[in-house]
Structure formats: structure tokens, C-alpha cells
Amino acid sequence: MQIKNFKIDQSLKELTEHRTVVLPMACYETTINQNIHGYIPLHWHEEIQLVLIVKGEAVFQINEDSITVREGQGLFINSGCLHMAEEKDRSGCVYICLNVSPHFVLSQELYTTFVYPYIQATNLPYVQLESKEPWGENILAAILNIHQLLQRKPPFYEISITVQLTLIWQNLIMNGFQPEYDATEMQKSHRIKQMLQWIHTHYTEKIRLDDIAKAGQLSRSECCRYFNRILKTTPLSYVTEYRIQKSLVLLQQADSNVTEVAYRVGFNSTSYFIDKFRKSMRITPLAYKKSKTEARP
The missing domain is CATH 1.10.10.60 (Homeodomain-like)
Structure with a gap:
């Protein structure tokens, strides 16, 4: 699903509904220069976002920071963070975008301890994902797996997706990202x-x-x-x-x-x-x- 006309409300909250028929999430390929603006405008949403660049490179602005992300690299963008993206050097950037409700990442019993503190953290607006780091490679591979599962829809693919999401979250929080609140x-x-x-x-x-x-x-x-x-x-x-x-x-x-x-x-x-x-x-x-x-x- 390519969102070409990015819809946001007056507070910049994205209006796109990030879910499939049964899952509170969405995964699609985005070609930046096909957007009506020529770039992905500034917005925010309550879902966490995971990005995997499959072609070219892009510059993401997340809150106050500007980050260049190249082919094969990715990003985790936290819930509620203002962000935008534009392709770099007319590279025809295409990326897989995975938006997930924080409540779907882990079971409700684990959410309070292992998800909520991280999405509320003020020191964790984003995390760069590098394939040269084993934990980064695990997350990038899981993003691609989820994208393929949603396209092919094999038997019990919904369960397979939850396994991949658990893997993503475990790799994130086990690698030194201690939440702080300011x-x-x-x-x-x-x-x-x-x-x-x-x-x-x-x-x-x-x-x-x-x-x-x-x-x-x-x-x-x-x-x-x-x-x-x-x-x-x-x-x-x-x-x-x-x-x-x-x-x-x-x-x-x-x-x-x-x-x-x-x-x-x-x-x-x-x-x-x-x-x-x-x-x-x-x-x-x-x-x-x-x-x-x-x-x-």
C-alpha cells in the first residue's frame, strides 16, 4: 500500500489507519518521491514505526535530529515523535514501513513492564538499525519477514508475525536502551x-x-x-x-x-x-x- 497523499490532522497526527483487517498494524512500501508533496511531511502517530530502506537513501528528521539512512539500514521511531522524511540526492528511495500499535508488541501482562516505559521515555525518540550489529540485523530481518508474511498470508501467519514482533522488541530493549523520563x-x-x-x-x-x-x-x-x-x-x-x-x-x-x-x-x-x-x-x-x-x- 503506497500512501501518496499523506493525511494528517491539525495537530500533525497522521490519520492513516495503521491496521490490517485483523491486526493492529500496517506494513507497506513507500516511495518517497511519489508522495503529493515530494516528501513525507512532518507528522506523528501513537504507533511505533520500524523502517527498512530497500533502495536509495533518505534523510529522516525525528524531533530535533536529522539522520541519514542508507540501503540496508533502518530505524525505530518511537510513539508520539514528530518525524518527516525526504529522499537524498534523488536516489529514488523506497522503504518498508511497519507501524504497530504498542499494545500489540507484547501481551497485556508484559506491556506495563516491558513496553510502556520505553514508549514514554524521553531519551528514546529513535534507534538506528545497522546490519553490522547482530541485534540490528535481527530486527531488520524481522521487518522483512513481517512484510513477506503480510503479502503471502501463509497459514497461521498472524501467529508468525507476533513471534517476529517479540523478537524485534527483545533485541531493542536488551541492547542498552535504558528508558529515562524528563x-x-x-x-x-x-x-x-x-x-x-x-x-x-x-x-x-x-x-x-x-x-x-x-x-x-x-x-x-x-x-x-x-x-x-x-x-x-x-x-x-x-x-x-x-x-x-x-x-x-x-x-x-x-x-x-x-x-x-x-x-x-x-x-x-x-x-x-x-x-x-x-x-x-x-x-x-x-x-x-x-x-x-x-x-x-
Whole structure:
């Protein structure tokens, strides 16, 4: 299953339902450049995520960190962590993505002791998975096994998947990942999500820096530090980029025009929209619209 139009709510929580008919999980191949945005936009979800790069390489941003992951390598991304991904050097990156409800990792009797402390840990937003480490190789092989089991669906494949998940989790927690809890870090995560949710609710309106800072209960300067540290941009630059990304779907509608779209996503000047769109997408809005409408069968 290739998710080409990544759906997230106003708080950046992904809306895709991560489950098969009977299992609270999903496993699919993702080709990054086939996404409508050209990359996987910033989002979060309650499921844990495991990634195995099968072609090319990608740069993942997870909370404040940027990590390059190459073919044959992988990642564990913890529950609730903000993350995004883009391919590196036009490598045509493809990766297997496995999203699993934390409650499905182990039995309920073991969940409280061996899962919950780790998904709540503030020192464990992600773990890089390397095939040169035996425990990393075990996890990467298990991700591939689960992907194949879900494709082939042999008899009792659901039980085989639970065995593979137990193997993944055992290898993770047995290799030095001691959970720590920092209330300040939890508060930072909560505040950035509050500010992003406010932007995503009000992006069609006039937005001031004071408004964004107020949503996160921060001063203007501290608000800017949050965005610079976590998102590597300024609050108002993020607003502009978010508006441009929202315009992509509208521009693909046959009856839309550039001026209408500009005002619908919060720009108060068509020329300013065109300028910012060109700098971001390296194409004009009209050229983008024509390329997408002409590509349809």
C-alpha cells in the first residue's frame, strides 16, 4: 500500500489507519518521491514505526535530529515523535514501513513492564538499525519477514508475525536502551504540537508571531527558538511553507485558478504566493497545475 497523499490532522497526527483487517498494524512500501508533496511531511502517530530502506537513501528528521539512512539500514521511531522524511540526492528511495500499535508488541501482562516505559521515555525518540550489529540485523530481518508474511498470508501467519514482533522488541530493549523520563522534554513536545495545531487550524487567516507564541504559552523569542531547534525554520516561514503544501491539492482541481488558491490558503497577494511557491517548489503554481492536470488519463 503506497500512501501518496499523506493525511494528517491539525495537530500533525497522521490519520492513516495503521491496521490490517485483523491486526493492529500496517506494513507497506513507500516511495518517497511519489508522495503529493515530494516528501513525507512532518507528522506523528501513537504507533511505533520500524523502517527498512530497500533502495536509495533518505534523510529522516525525528524531533530535533536529522539522520541519514542508507540501503540496508533502518530505524525505530518511537510513539508520539514528530518525524518527516525526504529522499537524498534523488536516489529514488523506497522503504518498508511497519507501524504497530504498542499494545500489540507484547501481551497485556508484559506491556506495563516491558513496553510502556520505553514508549514514554524521553531519551528514546529513535534507534538506528545497522546490519553490522547482530541485534540490528535481527530486527531488520524481522521487518522483512513481517512484510513477506503480510503479502503471502501463509497459514497461521498472524501467529508468525507476533513471534517476529517479540523478537524485534527483545533485541531493542536488551541492547542498552535504558528508558529515562524528563518532564521538561515532555513539555517541549507538547508545546510544539500545540503551536503547530494552532497554525494548521488558522493558516487561512492572518497570522502573527504573537499568535503562535501564545498558542504554545511562550514568549516570541522562545517560540522562535523552539521552531529553529526542532523544525530548523522560523515560525512564519513554517506558516508560508504549510500554506504552499496545502495549495498543492487545490491546484490539482480542474476548476481552480492560481489567484483563488492563493487566497484560500491564506496569502493576501497572488504575486507573493507565486514568488514563494516558485522558491519552494522550483516551478510556478500555474506550471504545476498544468503538469498535474495534463498527466491525468
